[in-house]
């Protein structure tokens with residue numbers, strides 16, 4: 001039998017008084033001990049609101065939240081944040097500028113656990129700084145650290161009280177791409193080493209895939225899909241998820257049996273389709289397009305980028321639609337030339353026109 005989940009969310013809804021449209025609508029999910037959940041979705045879909053409800057900064061309109069087998073949020077009774085065993089990391093670090101790094105980390109500890117001795121606090125600061133790889137910086141002030149270091153201190157501050165669950169709201173979005181890539185792997189390792197559970201909000205699909213054990217994709221206050229990164233990437237449940245999580249082309253298509261008729265040609269693909277004849281869109285990933293130079297073909301190469309291991313092409317059909325393709329560097333097609341495009345996929349996805 002699985003141990004009890006660390007977090008259970010049941011039928012959670014949140015409607016703000018000034019906003020008729022629900023910020024969260026019937027959210028249900030569970031988080032297991034030690035699991036990292038990536039929360040992915042466009043701006044305004046309710047990611048921060050969900051974290052704020054879990055942390056206790058807001059009460060739900062209906063539904064409830066169970067943390068460590070205790071019901072902590074209901075519309076009638078909302079346990080305050082300092083009495084929940086959670087830690088939060090914000091996008092802008094929110095470090096206290098006039099406190100040293102040690103005092104920044106100690107603040108959360110003292111606030112949460114009034115009985116800790118001075119010595120115990122000192123020890124915990126050292127342990128946490130070691131965990132985030134920043135020993136020796138305890139006497140500095142936040143402005144004396146780089147953005148990436150400040151974000152690791154913010155993580156240390158949230159981890160120091162040893163919460164059961166840590167909530168990270170776009171912690172990397174203020175950092176440049178290189179630091180971001182490095183830190184996302186590091187944050188995953190730190191959380192795993194600390195053995196705690198985490199919810200990591202991002203609107204960057206690659207970041208979500210890299211850091212999460214499971215991913216929840218949200219849309220307009222609702223949970224659109226919940227699954228492992230592999231499930232979400234290979235089997236998106238809707239066009240919305242597909243567009244959000246994968247880099248793909250969506251080709252208007254008519255399907256009948258195993259034949260797909262599109263503007264760039266007919267393709268035969270073995271696929272299970274819900275109906276015999278349908279109209280909709282065929283999802284084709286960039287790496288699933290094969291380009292064959294041909295003077296009479298209905299597609300023109302508009303741009304080519306060399307990305308080291310591959311080329312990325314921007315193509316345009318005669319009707320004006322843009323497509324993107326990635327090929328190995330052995331396929332070098334000149335810009336301005338015409339190509340026949342073939343779809344090479346074992347796993348076609350078809351989204352019915354709604």
Ligand SMILES: Nc1ncnc2c1ncn2[C@@H]1O[C@H](COP(=O)(O)OP(=O)(O)OP(=O)(O)O)[C@@H](O)[C@H]1O
Pocket residue numbers: 016017018019023041042043044045046047048049050203
């Ligand atoms: N205190 C509030 N009062 C009224 N409406 C709010 C409040 N907080 C959030 N909202 C609304 O709830 C919805 C969800 O907001 P939320 O901040 O959770 O989105 P988000 O997914 O975190 O977006 P972003 O990616 O831009 O941070 C939005 O429509 C927002 O305007």
Ligand SMILES: [Mg+2]
Pocket residue numbers: 047048049169
């Ligand atoms: Mg937000």
